[in-house]
Structure formats: C-alpha cells, structure tokens
Amino acid sequence: MSSPSPPPPATNKDSQSPSYSILLSQIESSIRQLEHLYPDAETEIDKSLLPSLSSDLRQSLVQLSQFHSINNSLKLHLWKLSFRLWNACVDLSNASSFLLLRSSPSAHHLAHLRHVSADFLSLAGDVSGVPSPSIKSASFYYKTGLIWHDLRKFDLASTCFVRATDLVSNLVPDAVSGAAERKLLLDLNLARSRTAWDVSDRNLALALLNRSKSLLFGSSEHYQALASQYLTFGKSLLSTNETSNQASSEALKFMNEALDLCEKGLGLGFGAVDIKELRSKTLRFISAVHLQKGDYESVIKCVRVLRESDKRGDNNHPSLPVLAVKAWLGLGRYGEAEKELKGMVVNQDVPEGVWVSAVEAYFQAAGTAGAETTKQVFLGLLGRCHVSPGAAVRMAHRVVGDGCGGPDREVGTSSNVRAKVVAELVSDERVVALFAGDTAAKERMAMHAVLWNCAADFFRSKDYGTSAEMFEKSMLYITYDTESKILRAKGFRVLCLCHLGLCQLDQAEEYINEAEKLEPNIACAFLKFKIYLQKKDQDGAITQIQAMTTCVDFTTDFLSLSAHEAVACRVLPVAVAALLSLLNFYAHGKSMPTAEVVVLRTIVTILSQEPGNEMEVLKFVKCAHNRATELGPDLFFGEGEVGRRERNWFAVTSWNFGTRTGKENKYELCAEFLRLASEFYRLLIDVQVEENNVMVCKSLVLTISAMIASESQRKATLSDSEVKQAVELLDRAGKILKSVSTGPRLNDDQIITLEPDLFFMYTFSAYDIQGRLNDLAAQQLLVKSYASSKACNPKHLLQIGLSASQGPRSNPEAATFALNECLSAFLSSLSPDYQNIAVVLRKLIAVACIQKGGTDDDAVYGVYKQAYQIMVGLKEGEYPTEEGKWLAMTAWNRAAIPVRLGQNETAKKWMKVGLEFAKRIPGMEIYRVFMEDFVDGFKKKFPCAE
Secondary structure (H helix, E strand, O other): OOOOOOOOOOOOOOOOOHHHHHHHHHHHHHHHHHHOOOOOOOOOOOOOHHHHHHHHHHHHHHHHOOOOOOOHHHHHHHHHHHHHHHHHHHHHHHHHHHOOOOOOOOHHHHHHHHHHHHHHHHHHOOOOOOOOHHHHHHHHHHHHHHHHHHOOOHHHHHHHHHHHHHHHOOOOHHHOOOHHHHHHHHHHHHHHHHHHHHOOOHHHHHHHHHHHHHHOOOOHHHHHHHHHHHHHHHHHHHHOOOOOHHHHHHHHHHHHHHHHHHHHHHOOOOOHHHHHHHHHHHHHHHHHHHHHHOOHHHHHHHHHHHHHHHHOOOOOOOHHHHHHHHHHHHOOOHHHHHHHHHHHHHOOOOOHHHHHHHHHHHHHHHHHHHHHHHHHHHHHHHHHOOOOHHHHHHHHHHHHOOOOOOOOOOOOOHHHHHHHHHHHHHOOHHHHHOOOOHHHHHHHHHHHHHHHHHHHHHHHOOOHHHHHHHHHHHHOOOOOOHHHHHHHHHHHHHHHHHHHHOOOHHHHHHHHHHHHHHOOOHHHHHHHHHHHHHOOOHHHHHHHHHHHOOOOOOOOHHHHHHHHHHHHOOOHHHHHHHHHHHHHHHHOOOOOOOOHHHHHHHHHHHHHOOOOOHHHHHHHHHHHHHHHHHHOHHHHHOOHHHHHHHHHHHHHHHHHHHHHHHHOOOHHHHHHHHHHHHHHHHHOOOOOHHHHHHHHHHHHHHHHHHHHHHHHHHOOOOOHHHHHHHHHHHHHHHHHHHHHHHOOOOOOOHHHHOOHHHHHHHHHHHHHHHHHOOOHHHHHHHHHHHHOOOOOOHHHHHHHHHHHOOOOOOOHHHHHHHHHHHHHHHHOOOOOOHHHHHHHHHHHHHHHHHHOOOOOOHHHHHHHHHHHHHHOOOOOOOOOHHHHHHHHHHHHHOOHHHHHHOOHHHHHHHHHHHHHHHHHOOOOHHHHHHHHHHHHHHHHHOHHHO
C-alpha cells in the first residue's frame, strides 16, 4: 500500500564531495531554465524543453539518493530548490490558464516536475528550523496527487497519496493542533478514497471513508467534507448503468451515511448554512433513490422533512413537488398528485422543465382519467406565460413532446393523452385568437409545425385517428390567403392519407377533391388511384394510371409506386397494367431510372403470385429473351455481377416454371419454359461455365422429353418441323454432354456428378427421335453408348429395352442388346433383383420369338435354359413364383405343335424343359404329376423318342 521511497544509499561518499556540489549545481541550473520559461502571449515555448528538464531532474534525484548522508545546511539548500521548482511550475500553470498562448506547456509535464519537487522535499527530510517538515512534504505529495487525479493518471495519484500518508503516519491525530494539518489528514484519506473509487476498488474506498471518521476533529467543515464524499459516491452509483436494486441499495447506504454526518455536523453549531444545504441536497437524492426503488412512502416522508425546513425558510427547492407528484402517483393517490400539480402552477419558482416532468408523470399514471385536469393545468401554465403566442407554442411543444407518436409508442399511453389535451387546447377559441394578425405570423407557423410534426409521428406509428385529428388542428393555424394555398392543399392531402388508413374512403375522396381544387398535381392523381385500389375498382384504377401520365409533374417513378401499391392491395392486374405502361416508355428509347429488365422481372414476379398465369408469365419471359437478343445481353441485363444475377434470375425462373408445369402435366408449356431456360443459362458466362453447361444440357433434354410427352395430350404426333427442332436440340445437348464428360475431370466419376438420370433421359429421348427418323443403327449406337457409360443404370437400361421391344417403331436388335446388358448387370449385383430379372427373361423370349417369326430356334431355347440355370440354387420363393410358372407352362406348351407335327425330339426337348421348371416351382405339384404322366404315355406311344 505504501509508495516506493527513494532508493537506499549505495555508497559511503562524503556529503561535501565535489560530485554532490556538481549535482546541486545541475539541479539549480535546470530550475533556473524552468524559471526563465515564464510565458506571455507573444512568446513561443519550446515544448521539448519540459520533458528534458523533467528527465534531468529525475536523474539528479536518483544520484542524490545514493549518497550516505546530507548535513542540515545542504538539506536546507535542497529544500529551497524544491520550493523554487514547485513555484516555477505554479507560475507556468497559472500563466497557461490566463493567457491565450500559441503553445502552452503540457499539464502532464508540469505534473511530472511537481512530482520531482515533492521527491526532493522528501529526500531532504527533517531540517532544523523548519516546523513540521513532514507535513509540508506530505502537502506537496497531496497536491501533486490531486493534479494526477485530474489528469486521470490514477496510479501516479495513488502513489503520491500513499507517500503523503506514509509521511504523516507517525502523527497522532489527537496531537495535531493546527487546522491546516488536521484538514490535510482528512483530505489525504478522502483523496485516496476517490482514487480507489475511480479504479473500481470500492472496498478500499469505503474503508478509507470509514477511517476518515476518526479524523473529523469536531469540525463541521470536516463533517461536511466527508458527508459530501459519501454523497458523491452514492450519486456515482446512480449515474452509472447499474440500475439494479443492489446498486440502488448501495447508493442509499452512502447517502444515509452522508445524512448522518450532516446531522452530527449540525449539532456542532458551526457552518450551519452550508451543511444544511448539503443535508437538503442529500435528502433530495435519498428521495430520488426511494422513488427509483418504488418506496413511495419513504419519498413522501423525505419531502415532508424538507418542507418543514421550507417553513423555516431554510430550503425551497423546486424538485420537491415533482418528487411528491411521482410518489403520490406511485401510491395510486391521484387526488394528492393532482393537488401537487395544481400547486406547481402558482409556484413561480418551479422551472418550466420541472413542471413538464411532473405533467409527464401524471399523464403516464393517470392516463385519460386525468385529461380534464391536465387541460386546466395547461391553461394555468399559459396564464403564467401571459398567454403570449410564443409561450403557447413553447408549452404546446413541451407537452406534446418530441416524437409523441413514434414507433415505440403503445396505444393508450401518455402520448395519446398529451395529443388529446393539446388538440383541445389549440382548438380553444381563446388560444386560436392569440395567433391572429401578421404580428404572430412566425409563432403561427411554429404552432402549425408542432402540431404537424406530432400528427406525422402518429401517422408513422399507424395511429391514423389521432394523426387525422392533429392534422385537422394544424389547419387552424393556416391562413386563407393565396400564399398559404399550397400549404392548405398539402394538409388536405395528408388528411386524405389518414382517412385512407382508417378505410374511410368517402371522406378520403372528399379531402383529395378539395386538394385538387387548390393544387392539381401528380400527388392528387396518385391518391385518387389509391382510393380506387382500396375500393377494389380495377377499371377505375387502371384508368387513373393513364390520367397520371398526363399530369405536368408526372415522372415514371409514380408508375413503379402504383405497381407497388397495387401489389400491397393484392390487385395484381392493376400492378401489371402500371408496369406495362412503364414499359411503353422504354420503347421510345428514353433514359430511365429503372432498367427494363427490372420491370420485366417484376411483372413476372407479380404474375407468379397467382396460379393460372403461366401463359402470361411465358409471354413476358419470351419478351425478356427477345429484348436481350435485340439489344445485346450486356446492354439489356447489365454488366458485371448485376447482369449475372439478372440472367440467372430469368434462367432459374424459367427452369422452375418448366419443372412445375411438367409436374402438372402441362407439357407444351413445360417445353417452352425449359427451352427458354436453356437459352438464359447459355447467356451466363462466368466462372461457373461447367455448371451452366450442365443446366443448359438438362433444360434441352427435358425440353425434348416434354415435347414427346405432349403428343398424347394433344393427340397429335410431332410435326416434321418439331422433329427437326428436337434433333437440333439433341445435337446441342449431346455436344455439351460430350464436352463435359471428356473435359478436365475433378475425379474419375465426373459423369456421375452430372446426374446419371440426365444421360439416361438424353439417351431415351434421342432413341425416340431417331426412331421417328427410322435410323435403327443410330438407335443401337445410342443404346450401346449408354450401356458402356458409367452413368448406366440397369433399371434404366431395362426401360430402354422394353421401349425398343414394343410399339410401331420397335428395334429388336437394340432391344436384345439392352435386355441382355441389363440382365448381366442384375445378375452381377450382390443382391440380384429377381423380379426384374424375370421381366427381362420374359421380354427376351418375346423378342427372340419376334426376331425369328415365332419358329423354333436355339435362341429361344437358350433363353429358357439360361432362366433355368439362374433358378438352380435359389431358395424357394426367391425367384418370382408366377414368373416361374409362366416359364414352365410356356415351355411345356411349346411342345404342343411339335407333337402334332410329329417332331418328337423337339417335343421331348420342350416337355423336358417345362417339367424341369415345374419341379423347381412351388405350387406346381399337381401340374408336375400330369406332366410326368403325359411324358410317360408319350414315351410308351413313341418309344423311339427316348
């Protein structure tokens, strides 16, 4: 806790040695330089000299502290040098305060020099002939510490205060006789306490304050100083953000200590006036703390005590009625609060701001129940101001407040009550009469501004009823001359807006008609448009859009705003009509504030909000694509990131509509949207070229799929031109697939990352189109290409095989290849799908029969034998039972014709196959018995068949 004292002697040098004399000479030389620095208004101070002098003196101090001893004469010399240094600092500081200097010395540098001066005095120690040297040295440290504290160098301030405390620590308080010495002991403790408080060491600060109670020496001045410090700490707690109950309780403890000290100081009978004032101040703050804590009874008690002092003429503070009003309101005793409020009106000493604070509190607590009282009080306040126009404006502004209807206002709070009271007051004939004549023109406009701003605040918070009332009252302060015509028209327009907000459309129309008579302009036309919108009169609104374009002050921004309003009212046809009108201005080549692409995008967005608008959406998406083709993509969409986002939006929108209409089986629309999507994605040239190519490819492939699917819907095959278009689209998609799959790869499964389904859909669609061109070789090549790709899925291959094996454009070779490939894939699986395997086998048998014209051949027999080999080793029921029965029965039945034709060997072969299947299929036991009996009879009848 103590300050570091100068270092102990390091050598045993004699105090009279030449080196000591040289040090004293150096110190005196430095002090002399400082004394010659006395500034004036014309002299420029070398700011670099002070740090240099401070450093030299500090170094000399360190060297002096290393000497063993100093005799009394040299101590006295050092003492004088210290005082010279101190006085030079005082002179420089005083001169800096009173003169307008071009360069004043730094307060920090002067504080350092004072600190050195105090250290010199401390080093000199006791000097014969100087009374109380430790007190004087402590005084230097104390004053230096105060300066450091003011400079917010709390560590240095604490060092000085602790050093001073060490110097006077040997003094017994009871033995200190001088008033100055006694005051120094107390001031040191208080200063240390303040520094500890400022560094948030509250425990030390409180300990030092408690220690100071033993240093009061029966002086009322001392009691007042300590009480003032307690009060300061309590106020500090209240002024911070610590609004918790704990902070209030701690503040109250400090203030109660201050009050107790004041009471004790008053008992001494000295300095009664000052300490009574501090007592009253402390009581007022105690009241404020109780008010904050909600202890309203204690507030009333404090106010009563203070008012008893008022009766004796000792205290008459204007905050007392405010505290009383708020406390009575807190207790719910509105009658007492009303008496206090009315008493404030006749009290000439209550400042206007204090009165308004009390009125605000009364409004907040009493609400509409106190509206009549507040009106009377307000009129009384106007009477205090001699009912002048300027005073009325000031009072109205105070009661209304700034932002009385702001966004945080709640319905039913004091702002509504204030507005009601002010509305009644300003509409009173006596108040209006104050503003008559040209002499009150300035005040009249000020009152209009107060009411207008209040109304505007309520309007922003959507309290249109109160807003309309305040706007109407503001119209009372507009004259009927020609110069005010524009202002009156503006008032009618805002009243129209208020009644629109209240859905009082007839009143709104009356106001806008009045405004149009005074000042016809685009604003009036637009407000009429809003009225049509709220009436859901689409035709009227669309007609009004055309009327707006004929106004002299028309700008295209109003068309954009009209579209926005129509969307907000959910009258989407009107919004589209407004934007279509806006598009007409682009056709003329005008420079427009909004890009054409933004308008088209907005139209598409609006149309997208309701189902059934797909045709209209397609129309405007096509329009965007056509305009981009005409003007060039960069000019239409924009350049850089903005253009990329616009292109991407149209691409994604087209894609989304395409996929959605596809799910809804609207295949013609689907094909159109997806084709446009491919065009927009092709326009996206950026770092994501690979990704864009994939989207182009997907759009193209799905477009062709939708074209093919639309045949059944419209019950008409694709025309030659449509087939030609499909071939072109397939060609583009194929090139993209090839470039992506053969280009730089991130991994070996690049084609898989491009969605395997995409390759299948491409293959399936291309197969279909090639079939329409009767290009069987191309079809087979497509199937082989797909089967050899990593994207091949056996189920998709089965679908291709099934498609190739049936229909008017069947391709048995392609079907056989596809079915065999998918059969191999199914069988090579770890868990074969025997249901699909059975389907493949059945279809292979059918294709083989078609290829050979139904005649018996090894190909069909080979498929049956392959099926049998697959069934061997399977568990019962693993192979589909029905498919197994089908194989058994069809193989057995194939023997019928050879039997009739006498082809016994062939018949025997097929009967054997059928019987072998029957033996492995559960549920065919009865069939097997009949088969075996038939085979036995056949062998007996035709022995050579064995």
